[in-house]
Amino acid sequence: MLTEAVIHPDQVHRPRRNIAQESKRVRIGQPHTHTMQDHTDTADADVASIREHVELLFEAYLTEDRDALLRGRLPEWKGFQLRSTHLIRGVEDYARELDKALGAIKVQRYEFLDFEVEVLGDVALVYYIARDWLDVSNPKGDVSTPTTALIRALDVYRRVDGDWIQAGSNISAIPDDSDG
Numbered sequence: 001m002l003t004e005a006v007i008h009p010d011q012v013h014r015p016r017r018n019i020a021q022e023s024k025r026v027r028i029g030q031p032h033t034h035t036m037q038d039h040t041d042t043a044d045a046d047v048a049s050i051r052e053h054v055e056l057l058f059e060a061y062l063t064e065d066r067d068a069l070l071r072g073r074l075p076e077w078k079g080f081q082l083r084s085t086h087l088i089r090g091v092e093d094y095a096r097e098l099d100k101a102l103g104a105i106k107v108q109r110y111e112f113l114d115f116e117v118e119v120l121g122d123v124a125l126v127y128y129i130a131r132d133w134l135d136v137s138n139p140k141g142d143v144s145t146p147t148t149a150l151i152r153a154l155d156v157y158r159r160v161d162g163d164w165i166q167a168g169s170n171i172s173a174i175p176d177d178s179d180g
Helices: 019-027 036-062 064-071 090-104
Strands: 071-079 105-120 121-137 146-160 163-173
Touching: 036 064, 036 105, 036 121, 036 146, 036 163, 064 071, 064 090, 071 090, 071 105, 071 146, 090 105, 105 146
Parallel strands: 071 163
Antiparallel strands: 105 121, 121 146, 146 163
């Protein structure tokens, strides 16, 4: 089954909800008995909160919001981006790689083709396949070529003070079948 979430530039400024905070507010002051349903509700809220965070990062690429992209990661973030030639260590190293990418690539829209979150306590693994519609500039920056990229990702999220934030990523391109 394919799960799609296509975000167009005219949709990127919709109001944001903090699903995790809303789910906590619902339970404050109410009599509480731990049930299996409570565990399911919490897990569902965690998955929804993480999914929203991933989508916010994609939207930040759409709007080239560098600050949002940096805030969405832990200071000690580690991982690989699409064009990484080394292990990126920390958000400062990530910022240098981000600046190169934002200078050469403009994301026009995206869709998730598959998306799954596995919550393991205060850590979550996020697996997805996405298609990006991009304008890629030549090295001089004077010519832009539209293209699509199919990517697969494994993101690692950590719960910090009740909120989910990206701790690491491994992003790679899925080769085009027409390449042989």
